[in-house]
Amino acid sequence: TLRKRRLPMEQVVWLVLGIALLRDRSILHVADALEVALPAQGEGISSSALSQARQRLGSEPLQWLFRHTAAQWAHQEAGRHRWQGLSLYALDGVVWRTPDTLENRQRYGGQRNHAEHQSAFPLVRMACLLDARARLLVDASLDAYDTSEYTLAQRLWPQLPADSLVIVDKGFYSAGLLWPLQHRQGRHWLIPARAGLKGDVVDTYGPGDVCLRMKVSPQARKKDPGLPLSWDVRAITREIDGKPRTLFTSLADPVRWAAEDVFALYHERWEIELAYGEIKTDMLRQSMTLRSQHPDGVEQELWATLLMYNLIRLEITRIADEAKLEPCRISFITALRYIVDEWLWSSSSTAPGAIPAKLRAMRQNIRRFVLPPRRSERRYPRAVRMT
Numbered sequence: 001t002l003r004k005r006r007l008p009m010e011q012v013v014w015l016v017l018g019i020a021l022l023r024d025r026s027i028l029h030v031a032d033a034l035e036v037a038l039p040a041q042g043e044g045i046s047s048s049a050l051s052q053a054r055q056r057l058g059s060e061p062l063q064w065l066f067r068h069t070a071a072q073w074a075h076q077e078a079g080r081h082r083w084q085g086l087s088l089y090a091l092d093g094v095v096w097r098t099p100d101t102l103e104n105r106q107r108y109g110g111q112r113n114h115a116e117h118q119s120a121f122p123l124v125r126m127a128c129l130l131d132a133r134a135r136l137l138v139d140a141s142l143d144a145y146d147t148s149e150y151t152l153a154q155r156l157w158p159q160l161p162a163d164s165l166v167i168v169d170k171g172f173y174s175a176g177l178l179w180p181l182q183h184r185q186g187r188h189w190l191i192p193a194r195a196g197l198k199g200d201v202v203d204t205y206g207p208g209d210v211c212l213r214m215k216v217s218p219q220a221r222k223k224d225p226g227l228p229l230s231w232d233v234r235a236i237t238r239e240i241d242g243k244p245r246t247l248f249t250s251l252a253d254p255v256r257w258a259a260e261d262v263f264a265l266y267h268e269r270w271e272i273e274l275a276y277g278e279i280k281t282d283m284l285r286q287s288m289t290l291r292s293q294h295p296d297g298v299e300q301e302l303w304a305t306l307l308m309y310n311l312i313r314l315e316i317t318r319i320a321d322e323a324k325l326e327p328c329r330i331s332f333i334t335a336l337r338y339i340v341d342e343w344l345w346s347s348s349s350t351a352p353g354a355i356p357a358k359l360r361a362m363r364q365n366i367r368r369f370v371l372p373p374r375r376s377e378r379r380y381p382r383a384v385r386m387t
Contacts, residue, residue, distance in 0.1 A: 006045060007053040009061075011036040016054065016062060020304040021340060023285045027051075034347045059296050062303035067139060069307065073314050074136040075161055077327075081133035083265060084257065086188065087164040088132040090272040091156060091172070093149040096124040096142075097289045098298050107295040109145045121289060124298065127152035128306075129159055130272045132167065134327045136313045137275070137306055142299065150177050160187045165251070167269040170194045173248070176220040179231050182250045190266060193235065193246040205254035208237040212248075236263050271328070278332045279309050312336055316366075323367050334369035338362050 007015075018030040028047045031037060037045040078087035098104045100121050110119035123145040129138040141155040153172060160166055160181075170192040172178075181187050199212030212235045221227045236259045237246040247266055251257040280286065283305065292298040313327070316335050320327040342362050346355050 006037045007049065009057055012053045012057045013061065013065075015050065016057065016300055016304045017308055018343075019291065020301060020308045021283065021343070023283065023287055027291070033344055054297060054300065055294075057300065059300035059303060062300050062307065066303045066307040066310070070137050070139060070310055071159065073310060074131040074134070074138040077134035077136055077317055078131040078138075078161075078164070081131075081326075082163075083165070084261070085163060087161060088265075088268060089138065089160060089164060089166045090130045090132045090269050091127060091153055091166055091168050092269075092272045092276075093125065093127045093152065094276050095145070096126060096298075096302060097121045098124060099289060099291070099293050101293045103294050104298060107144065108298075111145065124302070125149070125152065126302070127156060128272065128275075129156045129166070130275055132268045132271045134313065134317050135271050135275050135278075136317070137310050140302075140306055142302065150174060153177060157181055157185060157187070160185065162186065164188065165190060167191070167266060169269065173197070174220065175214070175216040175227055175231055176224050178250070179216070179227060180224070188250045190247060190249045190251070190262065190269075192266070193248050199233070199235075202232065205234075206259060209254060209259040210235050211252065238263050274328075275309070279305065282333050282336055283309060283312075312339055315339065315363075319363050319366050322363065323370065325370060329371050329373075330366065331369040331371055335366050338366050 014034055015027075015031055015036045018034045018036070019027055022030050022033065025033065026047075027050050028045075031045055031050055075087070078089065081088070098108060098121060104122040105118075108122040108124050110121065110123045112118055124142055125145050125147050126140055126142040127149055128140045130136070131138060139156055139159045141152040143152065149172065153168070154177065157180075165188040166181075167190045173191055173194055178189050178191070181189055197214070199214040201210050202213045203211035205211070212233055213230050214233055215230050216227050221229075232252070233248045233250070234252050234254075235246055235248055237244050239245070247263055249257075249262055251262055280288070290298055290301050292301050312332070312335055316330045316332065317327045319335070320330050323330070339362070342358055345358065
């Protein structure tokens with residue numbers, strides 16, 4: 001005879017996605033609300049049974065599901081919202097806090113000071129690649145906290161398609177990271193110049209627009225012997241709030257890519273910061289510590305969180321298309337609340353034929369919450385909030 005579990009794996013996938021979305025509820029409450037357990041006589045499902053089911057599922061199915069859907073959705077949207085023929089992407093790092101268990105600390109580690117004191121919680125370091133226009137995640141790479149963001153970024157470079165531009169923070173400036181992206185993969189990049197970086201001017205395209213020849217450090221060439229002794233970058237300098245600001249880029253053609261247009265483009269890097277804020281503040285409700293006590297559960301939870309974020313963002317792009325608006329003009333928090341309400345209703349509904357009408361009504365309701373156009377003239381000093 002075949003044993004029929006009350007929690008088949010496809011039901012456990014829904015459970016894990018619900019755990020990621022319904023952050024303010026216990027796992028047992030999520031299972032009850034979504035009715036993931038198959039009917040059976042006697043008592044309801046126990047929390048230990050839910051934990052064992054998650055362990056049987058593991059993290060790989062959620063990772064596979066996220067990556068295969070993310071690449072399809074994000075690249076499709078990026079191709080629809082090009083900038084001068086290029087698909088726009090942003091990349092940056094993020095840190096996640098896990099429960100303080102021995103397994104998590106051994107796997108991920110944490111911050112250390114000069115006295116070798118570690119942070120109170122183990123930390124997971126992650127880098128994400130994002131479609132900057134629709135704010136859909138393309139891919140993510142995670143590892144222990146001590147892993148360099150350069151290493152995580154290099155793992156994501158193959159996801160960049162032809163005719164694309166990735167915008168990164170100044171902390172990613174490295175010939176070992178950017179030169180191969182440009183000259184081996186044929187992809188473009190845009191990055192702020194770090195203070196103190198100097199090069200020799202080899203060409204001048206206009207006021208505040210030059211080609212610089214930058215030296216490649218011996219350390220970088222030791223790690224990658226294929227790097228040249230020097231490389232050329234385009235440097236565009238403009239004054240903001242009375243201070244000169246410089247951007248480096250691989251967009252070397254000043255006729256095709258005008259300096260003013262390139263400089264104005266950098267603000268779209270903040271889309272990935274806004275995406276991280278939507279995940280941590282809106283989806284996770286500022287509950288900064290993940291639930292899972294073991295590394296495989298931590299990664300299962302993270303992949304599920306990224307997948308649910310993309311599902312919400314995908315629905316937002318469809319609503320934006322119907323409203324003939326840019327995707328980022330649709331309120332994320334409003335969409336999140338309506339989607340949660342409709343998911344809970346459909347999970348317990350005995351009338352599946354009513355679901356399409358409910359979805360149409362949900363989209364109409366979300367369309368009423370359109371954000372105003374951005375006021376790009378506003379500027380505030382950058383501040384770091386301690387938590």
